[in-house]
Amino acid sequence: MEYKAPLRDMRFVLHELFDASTHCELLGNGLDRELIDGVLEEAARYTGGEIAPLNRNSDEEGVTLENGEVRTPQGFVEAYRQYVDNGWASMTGPTEYGGQGFPQLVACNFHEMLMGASLSFRIYSGLTEGAVLALYKHGSDELKNAYLEKLVSGSWSGTMCLTEPQAGTDLALLRTKAEPQADGSYKVSGSKIFISGGEHDMSENIVHLVLARLPDAAAGVKGISLLLVPKFIAKADGTPGERNALSCGAIEHKMGIKGAATCVMNFDGATGWVVGEPNQGLACMFTMMNDARFQVGLQGLGIAEQAYQGSLAYARERLQSRGLAGAQHPDKVADPIIVHPDVRRMLLTQKTLVEGSRMLAAYCARQLDLEHGHPEPSYRKAASKRAALLIPIVKAFFTDMGQEVASLGVQVYGGHGYIREWGMEQLMRDSRITQLYEGTNGIQALDYIRRKLLGDGGTELSALQADFSEICDQQVDRPALHDMASKVQVRIGEWRELSAEIIAATGRDAQEIGAVSVDFLQYSAYVLLAGLWLQAAARAQDALEQGSGEEGFYQAKLASADFYLRRVLPRASAHREAIQGGAGCLMALPESDFAF
Numbered sequence: 001m002e003y004k005a006p007l008r009d010m011r012f013v014l015h016e017l018f019d020a021s022t023h024c025e026l027l028g029n030g031l032d033r034e035l036i037d038g039v040l041e042e043a044a045r046y047t048g049g050e051i052a053p054l055n056r057n058s059d060e061e062g063v064t065l066e067n068g069e070v071r072t073p074q075g076f077v078e079a080y081r082q083y084v085d086n087g088w089a090s091m092t093g094p095t096e097y098g099g100q101g102f103p104q105l106v107a108c109n110f111h112e113m114l115m116g117a118s119l120s121f122r123i124y125s126g127l128t129e130g131a132v133l134a135l136y137k138h139g140s141d142e143l144k145n146a147y148l149e150k151l152v153s154g155s156w157s158g159t160m161c162l163t164e165p166q167a168g169t170d171l172a173l174l175r176t177k178a179e180p181q182a183d184g185s186y187k188v189s190g191s192k193i194f195i196s197g198g199e200h201d202m203s204e205n206i207v208h209l210v211l212a213r214l215p216d217a218a219a220g221v222k223g224i225s226l227l228l229v230p231k232f233i234a235k236a237d238g239t240p241g242e243r244n245a246l247s248c249g250a251i252e253h254k255m256g257i258k259g260a261a262t263c264v265m266n267f268d269g270a271t272g273w274v275v276g277e278p279n280q281g282l283a284c285m286f287t288m289m290n291d292a293r294f295q296v297g298l299q300g301l302g303i304a305e306q307a308y309q310g311s312l313a314y315a316r317e318r319l320q321s322r323g324l325a326g327a328q329h330p331d332k333v334a335d336p337i338i339v340h341p342d343v344r345r346m347l348l349t350q351k352t353l354v355e356g357s358r359m360l361a362a363y364c365a366r367q368l369d370l371e372h373g374h375p376e377p378s379y380r381k382a383a384s385k386r387a388a389l390l391i392p393i394v395k396a397f398f399t400d401m402g403q404e405v406a407s408l409g410v411q412v413y414g415g416h417g418y419i420r421e422w423g424m425e426q427l428m429r430d431s432r433i434t435q436l437y438e439g440t441n442g443i444q445a446l447d448y449i450r451r452k453l454l455g456d457g458g459t460e461l462s463a464l465q466a467d468f469s470e471i472c473d474q475q476v477d478r479p480a481l482h483d484m485a486s487k488v489q490v491r492i493g494e495w496r497e498l499s500a501e502i503i504a505a506t507g508r509d510a511q512e513i514g515a516v517s518v519d520f521l522q523y524s525a526y527v528l529l530a531g532l533w534l535q536a537a538a539r540a541q542d543a544l545e546q547g548s549g550e551e552g553f554y555q556a557k558l559a560s561a562d563f564y565l566r567r568v569l570p571r572a573s574a575h576r577e578a579i580q581g582g583a584g585c586l587m588a589l590p591e592s593d594f595a596f
């Protein structure tokens with residue numbers, strides 16, 4: 001399936017909504033609008049021209065394991081070489097280790113393109129950036145000097161090794177061991193499952209970040225350490241040296257992302273080094289996981305964009321039946337299906353969820369940049385809280401949205417959507433994993449309520465709600481935007497009440513936390529997108545009032561905002577009602593009565 005990066009919409013979000021040039025100036029990274037646009041155009045050429053054409057074959061061919069070596073699908077090795085040689089791998093890496101220091105606000109567009117072009121291909125590099133962050137923030141100088149430059153350049157790749165057969169969501173159950181050695185290193189033993197890119201032929205070396213227990217470690221999550229365990233131990237000159245005692249025992253056969261190797265990794269007394277403090281592994285891993293969760297959110301967005309593009313092209317070409325109001329194209333044997341209101345409902349639902357999520361991704365990316373790069377510590381702290389609040393929403397909402405948009409894509413294609421050659425069913429299969437890994441979406445919702453809402457008594461969420469309320473206040477007196485702004489303001493008031501109700505209810509009954517979490521996350525996301533659609537409408541209205549030459553583009557933004565507020569936002573009401581249904585009806589049924 002062809003993939004064409006949505007450059008015009010990306011530029012709208014970057015420059016017209018979030019003023020990327022001023023943002024870059026504040027961060028002091030020397031990027032201006034011309035440079036940003038030039039990089040994204042090149043990124044669009046690379047992802048559309050080199051990566052997207054590999055996607056379908058990678059699904060058909062899959063990966064193979066022979067004598068412990070994983071062979072990736074045809075074309076992946078060459079495309080990855082270009083990824084490294086052309087500097088795409090080092091885009092966000094720290095400059096002191098050879099990275100280009102691009103802000104997330106810009107880079108997230110490239111990453112969305114990669115995910116849309118081929119999720120399987122992106123998976124091999126996706127965790128390297130998180131490994132760089134974790135090592136950069138928590139690693140010793142010795143480890144950084146030996147491993148960071150190669151990871152930043154992409155010539156070595158990174159993995160995240162958490163999951164074990166008995167320890168998935170509950171990492172307190174993990175058993176992999178790390179025995180200290182006289183020279184300060186550790187011998188790591190244990191088996192990890194489901195490791196993305198655990199073994200492959202695309203990079204020279206693979207650096208595993210492994211969660212394990214030291215011999216004297218406390219039980220539970222307080223006794224977990226993070227270790228760097230390379231496939232080849234780095235030599236003093238920075239080249240790959242001795243082969244470490246670890247191997248890929250098997251690769252999984254799975255529903256989707258068939259071009260991505262999902263490996264059982266066996267560590268048989270492999271040499272490793274602790275990253276950060278012993279027994280503080282989970283905190284260090286969270287640095288990597290936060291980045292990975294944001295990236296997985298972008299996976300949902302990228303696939304959704306691809307599904308929308310395919311659906312739109314098909315709906316314009318497929319001729320079936322006449323429009324309800326009479327023939328729209330009498331010269332043809334039938335009208336294209338885009339004339340039918342129900343097909344339009346599907347396309348506009350896809351479009352507004354995708355474009356709305358792109359705005360939220362940029363909003364979150366901006367906070368991530370400010371967290372790391374704002375000159376003032378107080379701003380860094382504020383941005384860190386805001387990003388932490390948003391990450392579970394981005395991860396869970398975008399990936400649920402990706403699956404919905406891909407499923408709508410299958411529906412738009414009718415029976416052809418179910419047939420492999422059209423590519424839509426691949427998108428639906430590929431996107432399904434995003435709702436599961438990096439913490440299932442149920443766990444994201446628990447994180448959102450437990451750590452992010454209840455963790456500070458609702459303070460940060462109130463601040464977010466106040467910011468969005470202000471956007472409504474700014475627009476409500478403009479006649480063209482009055483109705484939209486009023487509608488969003490009502491939802492924000494309702495969101496505040498609902499947050500207070502949840503804080504009170506969870507105080508009375510802890511079961512309420514898990515009973516309302518998914519609905520509250522979804523509710524919050526729909527209202528956030530409504531606020532962002534209002535902002536988009538305001539920018540579009542500004543442009544039209546100033547006589548912009550792109551009337552069609554801005555009118556489409558206004559029409560899309562209107563559709564979202566009338567036809568998608570009402571879903572929030574269903575979530576609110578479900579939340580108010582409470583935990584009682586979930587817990588009343590005795591386990592023995594679930595089936596007779």
Ligand SMILES: Cc1cc2nc3c(=O)[nH]c(=O)nc-3n(C[C@H](O)[C@H](O)[C@H](O)COP(=O)(O)OP(=O)(O)OC[C@H]3O[C@@H](n4cnc5c(N)ncnc54)[C@H](O)[C@@H]3O)c2cc1C
Nearest residue numbers: 160161162163168169194195196262436437438439440442
């Ligand atoms: C293709 C693929 C790639 C992966 N890549 C990696 C990787 O690179 N590195 C890595 O370490 N792992 C990886 N994983 C593992 C993935 O992160 C886990 O599968 C995921 O975290 C869920 O763990 P689990 O499968 O054991 O499910 P479980 O933890 O057994 O969960 C089963 C169900 O119970 C729910 N549940 C569990 N606990 C709770 C709770 N406390 N409250 C409410 N609901 C709960 C879950 O939400 C889920 O619906 C990958 C998995 C796959 C399939």
